[in-house]
Amino acid sequence: MPSASHVGRTKLDKERLKLCQYEVESVCQSAQELKGSTKDDGHIKENLKAANALLQRLLNIAIEVRAFRFYIRSSRFV
Numbered sequence: 001m002p003s004a005s006h007v008g009r010t011k012l013d014k015e016r017l018k019l020c021q022y023e024v025e026s027v028c029q030s031a032q033e034l035k036g037s038t039k040d041d042g043h044i045k046e047n048l049k050a051a052n053a054l055l056q057r058l059l060n061i062a063i064e065v066r067a068f069r070f071y072i073r074s075s076r077f078v
Contacts, residue, residue: 016068020061027057 031054038047 002027013068016064020065023057027054027061030054 030050034047034050034054036045
């Protein structure tokens with residue numbers, strides 16, 4: 001019988017979390033590249049749009065992880 005910490009964690013759930021982790025790493029790499037390109041003041045609007053896109057990606061990941069954690073918590077009591 002699986003322990004309470006493993007209830008609801010299927011292979012698909014593990015893959016979803018792994019994809020979220022890869023996405024966070026991708027956002028971090030993109031943010032570092034954006035930071036390097038911000039030295040040029042002539043493209044402020046483009047840099048701001050890119051930063052907002054990265055923020056939106058992070059917010060989507062946070063929503064995904066929060067939904068997953070809620071799913072895990074609710075499945076423990078079933």
